[in-house]
Amino acid sequence: MDFFSNNSRQEQVSNVLEKYNLYFRNLSKKGKLKFVKRVLSFEKEMAVIGKGITITDDMRLILYSYITQLTFGLKDYFLSGYDYINVYPNSFSLKNNDEFSDGVTYNNKIIGISWKKFSEGHLFVADGENLFFYQLGMALVQTVKNGASFDQHFGSYLDNWFEIFSKEYKGKSNVLNIIGNENEVDYVFAKLVEMFFEKPMLFQEEMPNAYAHFCLLLNQNPLQIDNDYRYKSFFFNTENLIYKLPDKVKKTYRYNSSHWSYYLPIFTAIILFIFRFHVMEHIVINWTEIISIFLVVSVFTSLILYKKIQEKSIYFNLLEFWIINLLGFVPICFLLIVTAGLWINFNPQASIHEIENIDINEIRVRKKGIQIESFTFYFKDNFLYDYPMARTIDIEENKMFQNVQLPAQMKLTICKGIAGFDIIKNKEVITNEHTGY
Numbered sequence: 001m002d003f004f005s006n007n008s009r010q011e012q013v014s015n016v017l018e019k020y021n022l023y024f025r026n027l028s029k030k031g032k033l034k035f036v037k038r039v040l041s042f043e044k045e046m047a048v049i050g051k052g053i054t055i056t057d058d059m060r061l062i063l064y065s066y067i068t069q070l071t072f073g074l075k076d077y078f079l080s081g082y083d084y085i086n087v088y089p090n091s092f093s094l095k096n097n098d099e100f101s102d103g104v105t106y107n108n109k110i111i112g113i114s115w116k117k118f119s120e121g122h123l124f125v126a127d128g129e130n131l132f133f134y135q136l137g138m139a140l141v142q143t144v145k146n147g148a149s150f151d152q153h154f155g156s157y158l159d160n161w162f163e164i165f166s167k168e169y170k171g172k173s174n175v176l177n178i179i180g181n182e183n184e185v186d187y188v189f190a191k192l193v194e195m196f197f198e199k200p201m202l203f204q205e206e207m208p209n210a211y212a213h214f215c216l217l218l219n220q221n222p223l224q225i226d227n228d229y230r231y232k233s234f235f236f237n238t239e240n241l242i243y244k245l246p247d248k249v250k251k252t253y254r255y256n257s258s259h260w261s262y263y264l265p266i267f268t269a270i271i272l273f274i275f276r277f278h279v280m281e282h283i284v285i286n287w288t289e290i291i292s293i294f295l296v297v298s299v300f301t302s303l304i305l306y307k308k309i310q311e312k313s314i315y316f317n318l319l320e321f322w323i324i325n326l327l328g329f330v331p332i333c334f335l336l337i338v339t340a341g342l343w344i345n346f347n348p349q350a351s352i353h354e355i356e357n358i359d360i361n362e363i364r365v366r367k368k369g370i371q372i373e374s375f376t377f378y379f380k381d382n383f384l385y386d387y388p389m390a391r392t393i394d395i396e397e398n399k400m401f402q403n404v405q406l407p408a409q410m411k412l413t414i415c416k417g418i419a420g421f422d423i424i425k426n427k428e429v430i431t432n433e434h435t436g437y
Contacts, residue, residue, distance in 0.1 A: 341417020
């Protein structure tokens with residue numbers, strides 16, 4: 001194994017897998033390297049704990065190789081939330097229960113197995129029964145149900161696959177050994193994982209549609225031994241498939257516990273804060289108009305886009321989407337476009353207005369004495385009367401207004417921004433001969 005020559009641990013793992021894992025033996029050099037690296041990743045992330053049995057390094061690596069085999073075609077291959085594999089010498093009792101079991105998968109944290117039962121399944125690799133594959137299948141579906149972190153490809157296609165299986169399974173014989181719980185996706189998936197790796201040919205013959213879509217679901221095909229088990233749609237005879245294989249799995253978020261868009265209202269609050277203190281005095285618009293625009297646009301876009309959004313299962317209902325739209329997408333897009341008008345504008349128009357009164361908004365005590373921080377102008381012709389922010393001046397950034405005395409005039413240069421709103425490009429006090437300013 002010269003391609004592991006720079007890493008003795010990788011070579012050590014490879015030697016164990018060559019001895020105990022047939023799936024690994026059929027991989028190319030590149031595939032083996034990928035497999036070994038993933039096994040070592042599981043070694044860091046999951047602990048194998050002996051419960052009345054001593055765990056050897058070989059035992060630990062064999063167990064990790066099973067997880068790697070199941071998730072070999074997935075990008076996010078960790079069983080998120082599962083930290084421990086408890087290994088018992090024989091059948092063991094469950095917590096608060098007098099019943100004994102050979103294997104158990106809890107909702108998170110722990111997978112438990114009987115080493116005796118596992119060893120029997122490991123030795124008979126083509127009988128369609130394998131205790132650990134079954135438990136891992138249950139755990140993989142549970143990671144999706146838990147919603148925190150799972151492979152998005154797998155989670156997006158799980159329901160589609162199960163629907164195809166359910167339709168094809170009706171009236172079939174029980175060759176695949178699915179008994180009693182055929183309406184439960186985790187049970188069915190776990191049972192078929194056993195068949196998928198131990199009797200893939202039988203699985204394909206009995207249920208060609210379910211098998212082809214199972215290959216797509218896990219992004220691998222055990223019958224493609226010469227090609228690192230890669231999933232390729234052209235491998236399947238389309239004449240035998242009633243349910244056609246999609247060219248690409250559409251990403252959905254049905255099982256995600258959260259979506260990045262849920263945090264948009266927080267980002268909106270930050271944008272609004274910046275907009276209020278750094279943009280509003282340059283734009284002819286008030287909060288009543290802004291809120292009205294948010295409401296109208298959010299309702300309109302929610303009704304138009306909801307059907308498409310619903311396909312991805314990001315939100316539970318139209319109301320939830322509208323709230324995120326109202327507090328997230330619409331205000332952020334609107335405020336960014338309006339703000340861009342400060343730099344992208346056209347058709348400047350200048351006008352002069354006589355200042356009638358000034359309201360002092362903020363006063364601060366500094367070392368040099370009391371200093372006005374900001375004030376608002378009022379014009380005799382009531383120009384911009386409904387837009388007080390457009391008539392407000394921040395003194396710290398506009399030194400020329402510190403000593404304004406009445407009567408005086410202001411020259412305003414107003415442009416059209418890219419969103420169609422008026423942008424105040426320049427504010428200039430005109431010298432008044434009576435005041436000497």
